[in-house]
Amino acid sequence: MATTARKSVLVVTRHAHQGSALGRSALDAALVSATFELPVTLLFQGQGVLQLLPEQDCTEAGIRNLRKVIESLPLYDITPIYVDAAAAARYALQAELLPPQAQLISLDRQRQLLADHDHILGF
Numbered sequence: 001m002a003t004t005a006r007k008s009v010l011v012v013t014r015h016a017h018q019g020s021a022l023g024r025s026a027l028d029a030a031l032v033s034a035t036f037e038l039p040v041t042l043l044f045q046g047q048g049v050l051q052l053l054p055e056q057d058c059t060e061a062g063i064r065n066l067r068k069v070i071e072s073l074p075l076y077d078i079t080p081i082y083v084d085a086a087a088a089a090r091y092a093l094q095a096e097l098l099p100p101q102a103q104l105i106s107l108d109r110q111r112q113l114l115a116d117h118d119h120i121l122g123f
Contacts (some may be wrong), residue, residue: 007119011040014048018050027066030078070099086107
């Protein structure tokens with residue numbers, strides 16, 4: 001019987017938590033993929049890094065605090081999570097404010113992530 005390699009999924013989130021439910025949609029896509037035992041990687045780029053702020057007000061978008069969901073990702077084997085280092089610097093998001101499983105990465109490393117995955121979902 002032939003074995004089939006599991007396809008890897010990269011979920012890229014580029015939108016802030018305020019004014020949009022796209023951040024939550026990205027997290028939902030990552031969680032669903034992980035539930036089906038697909039290898040999932042999560043990358044926060046641009047305004048998406050603002051989802052990592054410890055204190056968020058998501059009531060405008062009608063969603064839960066995304067940081068709490070992000071902190072639960074290791075339960076689904078989604079770790080580490082990657083953060084665009086330039087965007088984090090642009091929004092003055094200091095490393096000590098990031099979730100424990102977050103890693104700041106360069107543009108070159110982001111390009112490598114894009115090349116290394118079978119499927120890319122952008123939000």
